Amino acid sequence: MTAILELRHVSKAFGHVVALDDVSLQARAGSVLVIVGDNGAGKSTMIKVLAGVYPVDRGEMLIDGRPVNLTSPAKAREHGISVVFQNLALVECLDVAANMYLGRPIRYAGFFADRRAMVEGAADTLKALKVRIPSVRVPVGVLSGGQRQGVAIARAVQQDARIVLLDEPTAALGYRETQQVITIIRELRDAGKSVVLISHDLEVVFDVADEIQVMRLGRVQGVRRRENADKSEIVGLITGAIEPDREQVAREAESAR
């Protein structure tokens, strides 16, 4: 299966700090790619590159095999990428429906907000994703962390993005809420979306991932299909205890000579 979102040999530095060093990535439709790695591995920088927040120094980004240049988050959205950042970006005092349509309201007669359409649209999306909330008319402020996460993800989905990026969607969530988010991620995958998510929680990683990409110090340590992956190997790659694939490949090439 070909990748719908791809990074090829991307590098990104902030001053002297190299955040991404010759990083490649392939995300496929109907598949969940989880990025794991310790702090400072370059995970968040990578998500921000994919979201159009940071431009890259070197390398290229491709969508559907065609090179793209994402200069802003709005541009990324036009290309079908939506992002759920860690700080959720919901407005507590507005109701769920208004939050789902934040920045792109349904209008009638030019300036009036079509509340009925937004309520229906929000409820349909949430229902399709099995997000459980008391009502789409309650303010987001009354929702639990898991419910808010559900709303934030649903909003990303509703933008009809083909590619959904999630930065630590289960951080600070309880067990049941985490399960709820995992369920949503599976729903997205089953709907044919490409999901790229960052997570620290290996339980979650092994629960949802189709592929696991391990990062360390701004470089890719290795990519594993989940069915071939082993938890201790992933931990070894994260901490650097296990040799990264690229060095192994280099050594094999050496010994073959």
Added chain:
Amino acid sequence: MSASEPHAAEAEVDRSATAAGWWLTRLVLSPQFALVIVIIVFVAFGATHSDQFLKVGTWINILRNAVFIAIVASFTTFVFVSGGLDLSVGSVFAVGAMASAGLLYIGWPILPAILAGSGAGALCGLINGALINYYGIPPFITTLGMLYAARSLVVYFTGGQPIAPLPDAFSTIARADFLGLPLLLYYAAAVVIFAQILLQTTTFGDAVRAIGGNREAASNAGINVRAISTVVYTLSGLSAAFAGVLMSARLGSGQPSIGVGFELQVISAVIIGGTSLFGGIGSVLGALLGSLILSILTTGLILLRIDPVLQDFVIGVIIVAAVGIDQLRRRRMYRSVGTR
């Protein structure tokens, strides 16, 4: 908060408002409800002590006095809901009053003078909005600066002298009656209804609430936060100056010291009406009720022969109580209270 827990395994999403709270609960918890009760109790008490309370003339007077605060408070509500603050409305009120009076005095026709006077206020608001949103100067500082600067220019250009006489035709717009009610009431009603519709039913109003609720989230979602906030300050300036123009018409002269301290009355009306200082929540109808309360108290305490000096004591208590109730309400509503 049991209502916020998912209560059924079935993943049906409620589309009605009923799950958002029983309507009677919401009505009773709304800040406007408490205001109406306060008004009724005060009037009932007043009526048993003074016949004046029951006269139509008294009420027309009360309404007429509330007009100026209500017009300005309608749009100061927008400023508060957007998470901002406008201390300059008293001075901008004077700008509108004096600019229109001055232009009439030098022979401008009435309509252009009204438009120019209101436009001068809109310009003050635009300057406020631009400094706050594009130069990053805090609203408190910007509008405090405008309070001083605008007042100073008004006094400078008029030499501190009243401008009179003004054409009778001009005074008519604020003194005449229509169907037994002062024209002023119709203007105020038009402004309040317009503002209410703008805040509650338009996407502009939603954007204003989003900005006040979470500026960063609004910006990330693609809302043009700076432009919308600038428009809000411009509307605030426009409404203040328009009220000033009406005041000049009512007085039949332009008074350079008009509107000193007016901003505090306007802010009081907005806050008493249940609009939050922290942004995101507020209502124009609340501001209207707040304006009425101030006007009823002012007139009512006089009718009850209570020392006028004590008026401000009562108003002070009401403001603090209104904000206290607002905080309680939010604590009940939201999981994370914080400053919100």
